[in-house]
Amino acid sequence: MLVKDYMTRHPVMAEPSMSLVEAQQMMAEAKVRHLPVVETGKRLVGLVTRQTLRIPPTELASLNVWEITRFLSDLKLEDVMVKHRDVITTEADLPLEQAAQVMIQHKIGALPVLEKGIVVGIITEIDMMTQLTELLGGNVAGVRATIRMPNRKGELAKMTRAISEQGWGIYASGGVPTPKDPSYWDCVIKVRDVSKDELLAVLERIEDQEVIDLR
Amino acid sequence: MTASEQTMPKISAQPSPLERLRGGISILFESKIAVIGLAIILFWVFVAVFAPLLTPYSPTEQDYLAQNQGPSAAHPLGTDELGRDVWARVIYGARVVLIMLPVTDSFWLPLGTAIWGVLLGLFAGASLGLMGGYLGGWVDEVVMRLLDALMAFPVVLLYMIIIASVGASATNVVLAIDIVGTPGIARLVRSLTLDIRTRDYIRAAEIRGESPWYIMFVEILPNARGPIIVDAMLRVGYAIFAMGTLGFLGLGLPPPSPDWGSMVAKGRQYILAGSPWAALWPSIAIASLVVGLNLFADGISEESTRYQ
Amino acid sequence: MSSTDRGHAPILRVRSAAISYETRYGDVEAVRDVSFDVHRAETFGVVGESGCGKSTVAFGIVDFLGANGKIVGGSINFQGRELVGRSQEELRKLRGDQISMVYQDPMQALNPSVTIGDQLTEVLTVHRKIPAKEAREKSIDMLNRVYMPDSANVMKRYPHQISGGQQQRVVIAMALLNNPALLIMDEPTTALDVTVEAVVLDLIEDLKRDFDTAIVYITHDLGVVARVCNQVGVMYAGEMVEVGSVEAIYANPQHPYTQGLMRCVPKLGSTKESSILYPIRGRVPAPKDRPKGACVFAPRCDYAADKCYNEKPPLSTIEPDHSARCFYSEEIDASSWTPPEGMVPKLAARTGGNGEEPLIKLTGLKTYYKQESKSLLSLIGAGKSRYVKAVDDVSLQIPANQTLGVVGESGCGKSTLAKTIIGLETPLAGEAEFLGFDLTNPVSQRDVKLIEELQMVFQNPDSTMNPSYSVGHQIGRPLRRFRKVPSDAVRDEVIRLLHAVRLDESYYRRLPRQLSGGEKQRVGIARAFASRPDLVLCDEPVSALDVSVQAAVLNLLMEIQHEYGTTMMFIAHDLSVVRFFSDYVAVMYLGRIVEFGPAEAIYAPPYQPYTEALLSAVPIPDPTAKQKHIRLHGTVPSALNPPSGCPFHTRCPRRDMVPDGGGICEKEIPPWQYETEEHRIFCHIPLERLREMEPVVTAD
């Protein structure tokens, strides 16, 4: 689970000399929210997002409508972009969760992925979300069960053993500490080719564990 | 699929010979330079054919009272050092170049010296080239070695040696030009042959058991004609060039024949003495005719490759 | 990944693009109304016959259409950016950086006088402005990435010093150096042998996955499309007539043209007894002759109605991922299609040739070419000459009235074998007998009676006819030469032959340049059959033809063969065609026959390992078919110096099946093992082990 496996390669990119209007159009066309700004050879010089492109009204207040048009058409990305030194980036070989931590820490929605200063991809919240859904088997049909189990060794194994004894396969799984109760973990699994009742029957037989959600 | 393939016209209907001729002429007129070249050539052919009607003078008639004169009403292009009319000599010179080959004093062949200077070489060169290219092996080796040796001769040296040994006359000039031209034609034909012989229709003929001669002259030669014709046209220009050079070096037609090259050579001596006319006009004649032929050949080959 | 990527906007979106060329006839629209999307990590295949505008689309994307071409309409949107109307300088920055191309003929595409290293690194130094040393390292990495052996050394070499497959890898590496978002591949494997093609296709697949690149893949080969593409666009006469996922299109072609194409291609394993090829009648119109305001395919369409001639059909969506440019795509059902009258070859079941006397019998035939060494001694004729063993110890026989197919990679000696039989090459040793005549002397020494019994059909339609003579003259020449008919009847006979090859009388006076490739090939066939030969050698007669023409020519050959009772030797590199056409098949490798037998036996286990590798490399026009994955590595050794023992041992993937682990393969020439009396295999592996092999292709 490294960044390079989940990032979007060949991100849509823009040049510093591109006009604001054009960049907006491009983002709309390509359905992206972040636009790494690169100079020759995909070398990162900055980043624009839809927010950056939204010009604060205060700046425009004093201008009449013609002036606004001219102001906007003259505005280049290099004037509004977040400069390279302020752009938070990541490396392709980092684990995915580290990249996520960076995003959380800085409260940002996307990280350009660099290799020797060259943009090789971009990783966004969406990519993370996609992985989350994949992690939890959001795209596969099957029975999803949430099991609350004590936070100690062997509990997960107990459950998986119970399922595998039936010859079923766990297609996705994930676990988080139970909200507000650090001594328990909530574990989500997705099992295919099985009915809810069969699964419930098996899971309920496991000691110390409790099925809190089944759908 | 490339752009050229895209634009390639597909001829789907069978055009009549007349249409094809018209097509050929339209291709010719497509090229302005070819038209200019043709006009120059036709001008010279015209004056050569009608030379006797275009001047009252004979090319050898001398007038001791009017030597080295500039253009005048009596002599439109002036006179030379013996008082001969330059216009008469220039247009009779065109006759020798373009429409007649004097063999003896009284006997001459149709087609000019320059034409014969190409035809014979064309025949010899095409035969050698076909043989070398098609038969290959030692025939090719021998033919090519000989031609290489001939090509290694600096051209003028070859001319000088040939003419010096057989003597200066129109037929010998033709002979020399043909000998010098043969290797070039042979090489061209050989390279075309090497290309054409790889075609499947040659293999088809071979497996029909056709004789090598049939294959060379019936299957291969007609398909090489395009480049050969263009080359021959250039060579006519070159033959005129060579004739002029030989005449200039004193190896051309024996005096007092109206030979452009020797006219220039003679006239040259009087340029700095203040009478440039006798050298100027034949120079212009040679240059214009050679340039005309080249323009024509260039235009034709360019147009024909463009719409191949 | 595709599920997530489809959510993104496409890398490339082409909408109603139209491209014109200026010609002396005015502007000609080469491509019009082409729309498609290419997504990240997805391969979009563009298929169609030649002259349909596939390459024009490719060059149109980067607006590199030469001096006389221009985009006249529509939009080409690359990553949200409109490319139409961009300045050349802006496009230049994209080319080679964001958008790369791989070309058909790698040898032509690489500059012969610049080292491979320089050609690679300049892509980096120009676009990235990085130091030469770093560029070099990156280039070497990339060469390694495309599995180029000895990559550091290759950097110093010139293009001609590496093999065709390696050249193509260099071109691919060059295209990928800047990690482009879009890769346009224009017939990248057409010039390659089938085994090399398979390796390159695998490579493309790998790279697509690793680099997330969107690929536009242009090809005429339906099998290749099935193997590498996710999405397919079928082009006809400059228009995209059907677009959809590869599965959808192959399983359920909606446009009549697509259906027609599918019916033209023999499936691997289909035989002339089991299936029939149905050519599409007519031919692709030239750009200037295309119907305007009508369906371009209407003149050739079996379903065409009045509406088709008067109105241009829109690209209508059938399923979410599948649309076709046909008014009636909903109604047309490919499976219920019945061939129109006259298209089905009239073939009665033939009496098998088994038991009949062989018409031609070769025993231990060897044809070596003398290779002049370039030493100084050879100047005086004392050089040591070596031999290219083009045909080495070939023994076979063809029963009368049967067809022998000969397959193998280029340079395996197929053509030389044919030339030897026909008398254009003289064998060094061995016996060749044809109806009691000796065939070891050259054609010039053969009797006319023998010459007329052996004729040949050639590969290249453009060179099969002498451009200087009319069709009638060329077909008439063998008639006159062999005095088959009185000279006043030659014309009638020629016309009869023209009819036999489905050409009408008006062709008599036509010159070759007025014929299409298929027509030329028909004339070539008429000429070969004019002397009513007993044996006709077909040297790749259909490999230069488009599939629909190929089908027609194959049908024609079968019919004529049937009518005249001719025996044929059919040389081809396309295993499906050979399987379809032949009764017997010989597989050649490095001048030797490695497997020989009835066609059905060759295509089923036991296989000679080389045959197996060949079969598993053939692209099958069926995305659902399962095919064994066997790839040959390295290149075919030089015939000047073939490997000792089994010629195939250097590349054999099955050496572990030999009892002693393959040591014997290097030392001893393998024995012929007879599976049946007619089916023999040239291999050290015991037959029992060979029989254990599984079939290469299994339909889903």
Next chain:
Amino acid sequence: MGKFIVRRLLLMLLTMLLVSISVFLITEAAPGNLARNVLGIHITPEQEASFLQQHGLDKPFYERYLYWLVGSDWRAERLVNMPIQQITTEDGFRDWWAVEEDGSRVRWDMQAEDLIVSELQPDGSVTRSIDNERWRVKDPSLEIPRLEEHRAEVVEDDQLAHADRQALLNELDQILTILSRKDQSPEEFTAGLSEPERALEAMVDQEALEKQTIFREMAEGVGRRNHLMQVLTAYEQLSGPLAAELRESDFQSMARQISRAAVALDGVDPTLEEGLAQAAEHLVGGDVGTARTTLDAQVERLDYLTGSLRDFLEALRTEQYGDAVAVLRRISDPAETPLDQAQLQVLPDLLEEIQDGLNGDVPAVSEPLFQTTDHLREGSTGEARQTLALAADELEQLSLVIARSQAAQGAGVARVFWGVDRQNRAVQWEKGTGDVVWRLVPGSGWMATTGGPAEYVPLQRGLLRGDPGLSLRTGRPVANLLFTRLRNSLVLAGLAFVIVMPIALVLGLIAGLNEGKPVDRVLSIGGMMFSVTPEFVTGIFLILIFAFWLGIVPGATVFGADAPWTRPEMLILPVATLTLVELGYVLRITRASMAEVMKEPYIRTAYLKGLPGWRVVLKHAVRNALMAPMTIIMLHVNWLLGGIVVVEVIFGYPGLGSYILDSALFRDVNALQGGAMILVAVAVSTQLLADVLYTFLNPRIRYN
């Protein structure tokens, strides 16, 4: 690569070999006569033969070719039996010397019967001495029949005194005996022969022999000068067998001579005078028959008047001294010659001319003749008869000595010697054979001698060893002039090349890049016009414009063979002419090649790689585009050489081209060959260079 070059070099040598053979063959077949070209049209056949011989041109074709190619010194060494060496003298000439066993260098010439050796001293001076030791008996088996024949002649010879004959025969027999012995070494022969030969030598009176020449020259001189003698000669010609070949001009000159004779006879014999005048008139009128008949009547009278002195002169000329003596005796005899008034008018003058002709060289004869003239003038015929008789006696005595000397000389054993002469030839000298040899002696013209050089092998090192031989026209080594001329031509061509190349290549590239655009049209059509216009036409135009009308540069180059750089402005027009012609050619080739290359798929690749236009052109196109022009330009050097000939002729520039043209017109085969070889070497080596260059530019070939 190395192998390739070696291979090409071998092919080049082969080509040069073929070329040289064909030049040789063609000049061989060419009509015309080199000897006449060199020596003028008046030489005699003997002199022509001798000239050809001296230059080795009498040898068969293959032998000459071999000598020319690989030299003749090795062959000469074998003939001379000594090493032969070429040394360069201080003033730059190359001299050939034979090397003696002790290392000293020698060469020879022959004066009279003696071999003179010249020995080169270390200080460079030359000492000369007689070196007759070297003579070798030619060949006994040939000599014996010759001597036997001679013996028979001696027996028959009635001019010999009896005693002389006996002595001669005695020595001859001895010599024959010695020669007939088998198995003798040359030394033994020489030793055995020395005594009889010395005896024979003693019998030779060299002085008397020389007098023969004096007599002969006198006889011819008087015959040519004296009018009366001329009349007789004319008459002989008119009635002789060759009369039919006489031409109008001959008759005219005869008529002049005859009428002059008539004038001389004025007052001596009116009849004769009138007859001669008539004959002269007839001749002038073309009536040859009548003229002859008229002369017919006069000749006897004329002969009578001259006292048959014509016979006397004829006898002296043909060395029939007995007849001469008889004429003198006849005049001295009153019974035969009355010495009448008419004779007295004519004879003294004639005798005086004879005596003048002898010029005191034969006083024994000329003194009495002198006295006779005086006596005749005085009219004292008796005394005149006495002195004439005295002259006759003296002549008779002299004739005996001459006969003996001749016989003795002819009886000598023929000796030969192969050596090196002073004109750098290996020569076989002969003496004792009695053959007449014509020699061109520097300073004194053609001389005929008995004995002397009989066969020549001109010494040369051969082309393969860097010596193209001597120019037949100038007699100087070809190499000397050839290289000056070559250098001059190279200066011309080099300048043109340096100017043409960068301009033409750049213009060609520009035109090729803009194929079809106006700039291309202008450049390529302009280039074509210049390149197809013959050099001499271009040259003439340039002279007209710049030298004649504008007058800013000189129109002709007239300078010595040496220094093109003494007046560099002279080079402007020749260089400009070459430049224009070549510029167009190179431009067009480059354009075509560039246009071609720009259509190549790899150029498309380069563009699609996103390379900037300039980079595509410079890095990917130019190198490939230059491949064709480079090689074709190199091949064009051949053509350029031709152009240079023409340019050199137009501007009178002393270059290689005009040298070769002159040599060809003159048929100076060595010079022509030398020049041709240089041209071919230049042409072929540029082809080689072209190939190497091509290989360098095109790696596809380099590694094959």
